[in-house]
Amino acid sequence: MADYSSVKIEELYDIPAFRNLPDEQVRSLAAVMVRRNYAPGQMIFMEGEQAGSLWFVAAGQVKIIKQSLNGRIQGLCLMNRGKCFGSCPLFDMEKNPASAQALNQVTLFVLPDEAFQQLKTRDPQLVKALLHVYSQRLEHLSRVSEVLGSWSVADRINDCLLTYADRTEPQPTIELTHEKLASLVGTVREVVTRHLTHLEKEGVVRNEVGRITLLNPNALLPPCACPDETTTP
Amino acid sequence: MVNEANGSYMMVTADSLSTIQLFKALSPRTHRCLAEKAVLAVYPTGVDLYRQGDPPSGLFALQSGRVKLYRRSKEKCQILALPLPGDCLGAESLPTGGLSPYSATTLTPVKAVTLPADVLQTLLDEHADFQEVFLRLITDRLKQFVTLVHDLAFRDVTSRLATVLLARAELEGRPHEAGGVYFDRLLSQQEYADMVGTAREVVYRTFKKFEDDGLVRLTRDTIYILDLDTLRVIALQEAR
Structure with missing residues (x-):
């Protein structure tokens, strides 16, 4: 059920892109932003639809997926708390290049495009916040391209496990089914299961239904020397 | 400075x-x-x-x-x-x-x-x-x-190589007297593989197939695109 209640200023300071903004700007953003809640599995927007807003994750996780003409679904990433997605009209893409789906209970802060355009023309500070968001996205998309283009399937599964592990637990865990992991990685469930069985034999992970525990996360490190690789997408 | x-x-x-x-x-x-x-x-x-x-x-x-x-x-x-x-x-x-x-x-x-x-x-x-x-x-x-x-995510190697060649033909292609367009080769076979996201051998085979089908011609320094329309059809195919 959508909940259109307003957004509090202190909540906006939790979003990294807004952290360095002066009070006044954050107040003007809070005045035009809307809070919306989504149930697990609910679609937030669809690929190919008219694009319209900038979305910030206040709670929960959002899955970004693309679909081929043949109906094959490719998960691109999970957007965690504080991350921003959408925003295509701001870079002249009239249609959403991907779909967004709530993975669990999700709360989003929505900045409608029209409101943003009006704020932006008056305020270079906000453009700076936007540059922050886009720069982060550029880093992410270049990384997705690399993962899709040059890693083996085993590398991709390992990378996925590291990226989506919940590190607040004493041992990092991922609460995703093999099916969901397969869709994020761009392969089929059997391949994920086979690889995870192999990793379990090696003592790298523990496999339970809907839950994978990382016993030795370092053994999963992706084949990349770049030190920024541990950041979430 | x-x-x-x-x-x-x-x-x-x-x-x-x-x-x-x-x-x-x-x-x-x-x-x-x-x-x-x-x-x-x-x-x-x-x-x-x-x-x-x-x-x-x-x-x-x-x-x-x-x-x-x-x-x-x-x-x-x-x-x-x-x-x-x-x-x-x-x-x-x-x-x-x-x-x-x-x-x-x-x-x-x-x-x-x-x-x-x-x-x-x-x-x-x-x-x-x-x-x-x-x-x-x-x-x-x-x-x-x-x-x-x-x-x-969605196109196979053949379609991706066609996409790369088409993009270069559209941005850099100069018309050729025998029809079609041409542009500098610029990249090694390995670099074309790095663009398409595959191994060098696979790119080599795909180029060979394009040549056999009369779509492109490769010389040491130049790529000639002979059949833009067919290449366009291949580029749009989504295999996965």
């Missing part, structure tokens, strides 16, 4: 700035400021303009020559883009203060208007119109990557 990183430097003239499409939207005041602070640098082939994992680089506005943008891990490499003269690159991670998400290496001798990161930051802080221009630069690159991600 100190000579660093194999580049030799010259003063920037109004002429050299006018070749950069992005800068056309700047006010005369910002333009003057840019001309004062920027240098025109010349780089030989095979020089890294910046490296993946480095602190934010400066900005490079290509006057002439070609550069590849790529990410590398162990022996594997994914080429992300081949900017053309008139395009800008660099400074991708300046807004977040993070590390450069990819590397840029010259494929030919390059002449570029170059702005160091600190100067760029000052321009961004003090000139709203420059901020807009920089936003445009980042979003243009984003759009390019959105397309690349789609191609890598």
